[in-house]
Amino acid sequence: MxxxxxxxxxxxxxxxxxxxxxxxxxxxxxxxxxxxxxxxxxxxxxxxxxxxxxxxxxxxxxxxxxxxxxxxxxxxxxxxxxxxxxxxxxxxxxxxxxxxxxxxxxxxxxxxxxxxxxxxxxxxxxxxxxxxxxxxxxxxxxxxxxxxxxGSRGWQDRGVQEPSSEQVVRGPKDAFTETIRTNTALIRRRIKDTNLWFDTQKIGKRTKTDIAVAYIKGVASDDIVSEVKERLQKIDIDSILESGYIEELIQDETYTPFPLMYHTERPDAICAGLLEGRVAILVDGTPFVLLVPALFIDFFQSSEDYYQRSDISSLLRLLRFFAFFLAMITPSAYIALTTFHQEMIPTPLLISIAAQREGVPFPALVEALMMEATFEILREAGIRMPRAVGSAISIVGTLILGQSAVEAGIVSPAMVIVVSLTAISSFVLPHYNIAISVRMIRFCFMILAAIFGLYGIILGLIIMVLHLASLRSFGIPYLSPMAPMGIKDQKDALIRLPLWMQSRRPTYLNKQDKIRANTKEPKPTRQ
Structure with missing residues (x-):
């Protein structure tokens, strides 16, 4: 019945x-x-x-x-x-x-x-x-x-302002807004090419949100463009209020801590991606524009890398990779060394750590979990609180709470140093979503280190690399150009070579218009 x-x-x-x-x-x-x-x-x-x-x-x-x-x-x-x-x-x-x-x-x-x-x-x-x-x-x-x-659209908008999530020392200071027409104009202003196309559609049965797919005809792969349009057309939902809705509905893999789509509010970053052969997705009502395909290497690159000299950019990029590993495995390495592998620590340092931990009633894992969880709470509170109060929250958390915990004998001073180093390293990463991934993976490594020691950390790294190798972003391997290895594409991967050496577009993205520059090494004129 x-x-x-x-x-x-x-x-x-x-x-x-x-x-x-x-x-x-x-x-x-x-x-x-x-x-x-x-x-x-x-x-x-x-x-x-x-x-x-x-x-x-x-x-x-x-x-x-x-x-x-x-x-x-x-x-x-x-x-x-x-x-x-x-x-x-x-x-x-x-x-x-x-x-x-x-x-x-x-x-x-x-x-x-x-x-x-x-x-x-x-x-x-x-x-x-x-x-x-x-x-x-x-x-x-x-x-x-x-x-x-x-046509008489004329609502109030925020206007073009400085980006709030991606700060640079040198480079453009304008950012996308919540109006899609303003965003397309910011892209058109930089790329004055007749092959720059915008395909628009409305998604959302109730919101009818304007969506624009931007790409350069002849540079972007036709397969990637058609795949993006096909996935967007399959969306059947009541509302699209932010580009995060689109990101979650069309990404290749759901159950992964790593971001598979690149989002930014910087027009220069979107234009650079379009010129490489990527596809941008603009959503009305949000200043964050999506860029696909997104690879693991992209989240360690900043727009400022291409506005500084190549040697400075390469140093900063290597520093970001080092900070990524520090933020991910520093607490787990401390737990493994102090719990299972004391012989690997120099004797004076081992005596100092043992003296500090003499009055601590918790094992290293519980101590690390307490400090990491406390810092995550403080970081989230500082973000959500008003700006006038957020700085006070961070000062109270880092100074008063940390010092009081050490004086009370709940945690050791060495653990405070480890957590502080981990937090500072995560702030070095230029994109917020990859920093969130590190925060999630860090706890898994800590548990593996508490159970298996350094062998657990190595096992975790192997599993993470295998998982990264299995991911795809709109058909492109996530670890490109490292896996599969592309020798020609290493000019702008871990390090950035001078612009006159990067005459070709990435081969894993572009199969049509491969040449983007015909330049040679500049030579000084003799006087």
């Missing part, structure tokens, strides 16, 4: 959905009053929907209406280029030139009167709602089953 009721409920829901969709897909009604009643009924008589009725012409006036959403449409544009044109210019045109019938008036409005740059002829109620809720202005005429959608 319960199954029968569920089936009937599902059928009823399907019928309701079909009825709603059929109502939306029906043509525009002939009278202004019917269209006005339908729009108000579907939108619940919302106060932000403005409907202005007026008469067109003087000799044979026709009833017309203009609809727009207050807050999404630019009122100045609506008043000056839509209402004024229709109410004044059309009347003067009718006085100076005889208009035979209403169809001539409709054609005149379409071809001469509406001065908006974006003009779309709409025929269904669904198109009315799509344009109305996107900030456009709807123009309807009495007696016609079609109307016009005039």
């Amino acid at each position: 319960a199954k029968i009721l569920r089936r009937t409920r599902k059928k009823k829901k399907k019928k309701i959905v079909e009825n709603i969709s059929s109502d939306y897909n029906q043509p525009i009604k002939q009278t202004i009053e019917e269209n006005k009643t339908f729009v108000n009924a579907e939108l619940g008589n919302s106060f932000d929907i403005v409907i202005r009725e007026f008469k067109l012409g003087k000799k044979n006036p026709i009833k017309a209406a203009v609809m727009y959403t207050d807050g999404l449409a630019d009122k100045d544009l609506v008043h000056n280029y839509v209402l004024e044109t229709l109410m004044i210019d059309v009347r003067e045109a009718e006085l100076n030139q005889q208009i035979a019938n209403s169809q001539d008036l409709y054609n005149r409005i379409k071809e001469f009167s509406l001065t908006g740059a974006e003009l779309t002829e709409i025929t269904t109620m669904k198109a009315i709602f799509n344009h109305l809720l996107s900030g456009d202005t709807i123009v309807l005429l009495d007696g016609f089953t079609n109307g016009f959608g005039v």
